Amino acid sequence: MIRLKxxxxxFGNVPILKHIDLRVNKGETVVIIGPSGSGKSTLLRCLNLLEQPTSGYLRIADDSLQLKEGDSIKQADVMKIRLHTGMVFQAHHLFPHMTAVQNVMEGLVTVRRQAKVEARAAALRLLKKVGLADKADSYPFQLSGGQQQRVGIARALALEPNVLLFDEPTSALDPEIVGEVLNVMGDLKQEGMTMVIVTHEMQFARLIADHIIFLDQGVVVEEGSPDQVFDAPTQKRTKQFLQRLDWMRERIPTGHEAELFAPQNEEVGIVH
Structure with missing residues (x-):
């Protein structure tokens, strides 16, 4: 599904990412962790060409690019790559003058050229999927941060992307509402959505990831299964990073893992 070589x-003469190789298979969830400033968000933005890599090979689904330093990418090629991806940002980036359903249907109308009636019906289905059917006609200012982020997820799903990219989707949220966003992401994993997630939520990373990548100073220091990276890291730098985050694991009692992915609302499959 995704291949980077x-x-x-x-940025200028400053290297941010260095010789990154990455493979993400269809239906897999890859979580990128690492300290602030390590290049995690830059790597994510390179996947949908919000940032153009300086050099290297990028493939998503059936479209690929081989870049050399100094190359520029044609807009048509940028759009081909972006149509494979949906992006959920740290900030919600909803249109403030549009209701929730209008935010979700906007891409269907402007990109897919769907009729508004058809686009609205699709948007309503997606809002129901993320547990916001009753908020369809609410404006962003009328929604909590978690609700806004779930609208953002519905909007990212609207164009039926092959891959969803999440850039620290819960970092701007009140701790009490983080769970409602994480549960939607858990549901997407169960449905087989391919996802690449940048997060500081270590417990969530451990629970949802098929593969963990630890990035530091623009380099992939270590990668592997959650058990391998979190319980038996082989690199000194990984061990140092995780030791500083041990207190985060202790905050979440054992036995709560099942609750994160266990649907309790039969209609929408979301834990509230």
Missing amino acids: DINKN
């Missing part, structure tokens, strides 16, 4: 990204 020798991806490099410089």
